Amino acid sequence: MIRIAIVGFGTVGQGFAELLERKKEEIRKKIGEFKVVAIADSKSSISGEFSIDEAIKIKRIEGRLRDDRKADELIDEVDFDILAEATHTRLDGGNGLNYIKKALKKGSHVITSNKGPLVSEFKGLMNLAERNSVKLMYEATVGGAMPTIKLIKRYLAFCEIESVRGILNGTCNYILSRMEEEGLPYEQILNEAQELGIAEADPTYDVEGVDAAAKLIIIANTIGVDAKFEDVERVGIRKITPEAFKVAKEKGYTIRLIAEVSKETLRVSPRLVPLSHPLAIKGTMNAAMFKTDTAGNIFVAGRGAGKEETASAMLSDLYDIYVSN
Amino acid sequence: MNEVLITLIVELEDRPGQLLKVLEPISKMGGNIVGIVHQRGKKTPLNRLPVEISFKIDSKKLEKLIGSLRSSGILVRSVNEVKLTATTSVLLIGHLIHTDISDTIQSIDIDGEAECVEMHVNMPEISGPSTAIVSISAAGNEKLKEALEKLREICRRKKITMIEPVNEDLV
Ligand SMILES: NC(=O)c1ccc[n+]([C@@H]2O[C@H](COP(=O)([O-])OP(=O)(O)OC[C@H]3O[C@@H](n4cnc5c(N)ncnc54)[C@H](OP(=O)(O)O)[C@@H]3O)[C@@H](O)[C@H]2O)c1
Numbered sequence: 456m457i458r459i460a461i462v463g464f465g466t467v468g469q470g471f472a473e474l475l476e477r478k479k480e481e482i483r484k485k486i487g488e489f490k491v492v493a494i495a496d497s498k499s500s501i502s503g504e505f506s507i508d509e510a511i512k513i514k515r516i517e518g519r520l521r522d523d524r525k526a527d528e529l530i531d532e533v534d535f536d537i538l539a540e541a542t543h544t545r546l547d548g549g550n551g552l553n554y555i556k557k558a559l560k561k562g563s564h565v566i567t568s569n570k571g572p573l574v575s576e577f578k579g580l581m582n583l584a585e586r587n588s589v590k591l592m593y594e595a596t597v598g599g600a601m602p603t604i605k606l607i608k609r610y611l612a613f614c615e616i617e618s619v620r621g622i623l624n625g626t627c628n629y630i631l632s633r634m635e636e637e638g639l640p641y642e643q644i645l646n647e648a649q650e651l652g653i654a655e656a657d658p659t660y661d662v663e664g665v666d667a668a669a670k671l672i673i674i675a676n677t678i679g680v681d682a683k684f685e686d687v688e689r690v691g692i693r694k695i696t697p698e699a700f701k702v703a704k705e706k707g708y709t710i711r712l713i714a715e716v717s718k719e720t721l722r723v724s725p726r727l728v729p730l731s732h733p734l735a736i737k738g739t740m741n742a743a744m745f746k747t748d749t750a751g752n753i754f755v756a757g758r759g760a761g762k763e764e765t766a767s768a769m770l771s772d773l774y775d776i777y778v779s780n
Numbered sequence: 781m782n783e784v785l786i787t788l789i790v791e792l793e794d795r796p797g798q799l800l801k802v803l804e805p806i807s808k809m810g811g812n813i814v815g816i817v818h819q820r821g822k823k824t825p826l827n828r829l830p831v832e833i834s835f836k837i838d839s840k841k842l843e844k845l846i847g848s849l850r851s852s853g854i855l856v857r858s859v860n861e862v863k864l865t866a867t868t869s870v871l872l873i874g875h876l877i878h879t880d881i882s883d884t885i886q887s888i889d890i891d892g893e894a895e896c897v898e899m900h901v902n903m904p905e906i907s908g909p910s911t912a913i914v915s916i917s918a919a920g921n922e923k924l925k926e927a928l929e930k931l932r933e934i935c936r937r938k939k940i941t942m943i944e945p946v947n948e949d950l951v
Contacts, residue, residue, distance in 0.1 A: 620946060694909070694941045698902040699873055702913040703943075705900065706869045713946050727871055727945040734946060 457489040457777065460535040460563075462526045462554050463542035464496040467568045467595070469511055470762035471539055471769050476507045478770070486777050493533045495526035497542075502533050526550070530557045537776070539769060540567040546669060546684060548575035559583045559591065566772040568595035568765050570669045574684050577676040592772035597670045598623060598741045600764035601757030605775060607677050607745070614747035616678040618717035621743030622734060623670040625759040626654045626661040627692050627712040631725075632737040635709050638697045653739060663691035664712060664723040671714040671723060674743075680716055688722035695725055703727055709735050717746075782839045785814070785862040785892045785919075788846075791828035791855040802833060802854055809845050811837035814892035830857065836892055862893060864917035866924040868947065870931065872912045874940035876901065885914060887934045894918035894927035 459475070461468050472491060475482065482489060493502035494510050499520040501510050513521055530538065538558035542551040552572040558565050560583070567573070572580060573593055584591040594604045598621070607616065622628050626648060633644045645662070648654035660666050668687040675682040692712050703710055708727040711734060715722055728735045733754045736742045741759030746752055758764040792798040799816075806813060815834040822830055837845065842859075850856055876884070885896045897917045903910040916931075918924035928944065935942040 690941065694873055695943075696873055696904070696909060696911050698904055698911040699871055699943070702900055702902050702911055703871055706913055706915070708869065708871075708945065710871070710943060711946075715946075725941070725943050727869060727943055729945075729947065732946065 457487060457537060457773075458492045458535040459489060459537045459539060460493040460495075460529070460533060460558075461491060461539045461541070462495045462530065463540060463551070463569070464494055464510075464514055464520070465541065466762045467541040467765045467769075468494070468496075468539070469514065470766035471541065471568075472507045472511060474763065474766040474770055482770075482773075486774055492535050493529050494520060495524075495529045496520060498525070500524045500526060500529045502529060526554060527557075530554055530561070535563055537773065538563050538565045540565060540569055540572075541769075542569055544569055544571045544669070546571055546574055546665075548572045552576060555580060555591070556583060559587050559589055562587050562589055564590045564592070564776050566592045566595070566769050566776075568593075568769060570596045570666075570673060573673050573676070574669045577673070578681070590776050592769075592776060593673065594772050595765045595768035597673050598743065598755075598757065599625075599759040599761060600767050601741050601743065601755050601759060602771075603674065603743060603755065604677055605771065606753070606755060607674075609779070611745065611747060611750060611753070614750050616745055616747050618715065618720070618746045619674055619678065619743060620713055620715045620734065620746075621671075621674070622711055622736060622741055623714045623743070623759065624661050624664070624667040624712060625739035625741055626658065627664075627667070628736065628741070628759075629653050629739045630662070631692060631695070631709075631711055634695065634697060635700045635704075636737075638700065640697055641693060641695060662693055664689045664714075667712060667714045667723045671716055671721070674714075675716040675721060678716070680718075680721070682716070682721055686721050688724070690722075690724040692725055704730070707731075711735065783836050784839045784842070785834065785836050785864070786842065787858075787860050787862055788833045788835070789830055789857040790833070790849070791824055791826075791830050791857055794823070794827060794829050799831065801852060802831075802849060805845060805848055805852070806833070806835050806837070809837060809841045811835045811841075811845070828855065834862070834891055834893075862919045864893070864895070864897070864919055866919070866921050867897070867915060867917045868924060868928070868945050869913055869915045870928070870945065871943035872914060872935065872940050873943070874909050874935075874938070876910045876912055876940065877903070879938040879940065881912065884931070884934055884938065884940065888916055888927040888931050890918070890923060890927055890930075894923045
């Protein structure tokens with residue numbers, strides 16, 4: 456019996472719980488028996504006897520869970536095999552970092568969707584997992600449903616990855632591809648994105664390339680480039696004008712925010728992308744191009760965010776822990 | 781006029797005034813010298829000094845020039861046309877006019893082996909930022925990278941947003 460604890464019960468945490476419930480028969484067949492034994496948000500938790508549906512219902516109605524016990528104590532006191540961590544992103548690691556460390560030290564595997572802990576302490580966490588003979592899985596931190604981390608670690612295991620260039624932020628890609636289509640100024644398209652819930656009220660984190668840079672750091676470390684967030688040369692998309700798209704188009708280009716890592720490069724910046732290039736993708740999609748020594752160029756694309764998409768990446772990590780190894 | 785970039789290697793006797801015997805005819809025929817490299821350490825067995833001279837000239841005049849150099853006793857070792865084979869475009873956004881766009885563009889000129897071959901500026905309003913797409917050609921990818929690095933530097937200094945292409949090998 457695989458015992459799962461979920462910490463962070465917002466969009467992603469709930470999405471993961473719902474997906475476990477909805478796919479339970481297939482999960483049992485393909486992975487084995489499992490049970491969600493505990494769930495926590497920022498102020499409360501639930502453990503012992505409860506069902507996933509019940510927990511989601513209480514959370515939606517009351518904005519909290521049944522018990523007062525906090526996530527911290529829950530991780531200390533409840534026995535589980537897997538921690539699914541989906542708390543807020545903080546680039547210094549935040550609480551999520553502590554939860555992950557505690558769980559690894561206890562000998563539990565961890566599946567996280569939270570970039571913060573990996574951006575702040577990638578190596579330390581990987582070493583900690585290894586010392587405790589457990590796995591720290593993080594497919595959901597980069598590219599949502601788009602296969603990225605396990606693609607690198609499994610499929611491209613014997614390739615030297617010379618560079619990765621990707622569109623890692625759906626909000627920026629939406630804004631840029633809409634500017635391309637409509638010829639409208641940045642501010643106007645940003646407003647539209649905010650109304651549609653694609654951009655946050657404070658869009659800084661996305662449009663200044665912070666989110667993409669955090670994901671780039673995770674990819675960089677995964678391909679063996681020892682890099683820190685501060686090392687990323689970062690330029691956002693605020694200064695891009697509608698005219699820029701016009702003149703670029705005359706030469707057969709569009710503009711996208713590209714995150715790039717190679718031996719010489721670590722940067723997130725707007726780039727000219729040939730209109731026929733696979734990275735000239737539209738809407739909130741994410742995409743990445745891996746340049747390898749033996750496998751040539753590999754291109755992947757997919758939905759970069761969303762409740763189910765992110766949850767599906769976490770479920771693929773669960774499968775990997777128990778089946779692929 | 782079809783101007784070409786030429787690298788000429790001549791072997792000169794090691795005494796004063798020899799170089800002038802090469803440079804003068806080039807200038808007289810309207811050639812434009814862009815670089816001279818003395819290969820001091822590499823004297824030939826006959827004690828001559830190889831010198832590499834790059835210049836731009838009307839392609840129609842090249843043959844005549846080489847002929848007249850030879851007949852004046854200059855030992856011409858090789859004549860090669862440098863082709864600007866690598867081309868890319870970059871986009872510049874910012875106060876391009878105020879920050880002297882021609883100075884910005886000239887910064888990429890590397891001895892004639894990299895240059896701006898085309899530029900299109902779009903200026904929506906006088907006070908606002910303008911946008912330009914610039915095509916750069918260079919003699920090979922290395923030179924092109926060098927030119928881009930120079931442009932990047934000057935754009936950083938002038939607070940111009942430079943948008944580079946994502947193309948695989950820049951060509
Ligand atoms: N949404 C996506 O599409 C997506 C995609 C990929 C990755 N992610 C990442 O996944 C994580 C979760 O995202 P989300 O969209 O689910 O965010 P969210 O809806 O804001 O949920 C965050 C959850 O974390 C809980 N939390 C905050 N501080 C905590 C603490 N100190 N201890 C325990 N729980 C705490 C919150 O508790 P309360 O409910 O009590 O506030 C909430 O349940 C983030 O790191 C995000 O970057 C999200």
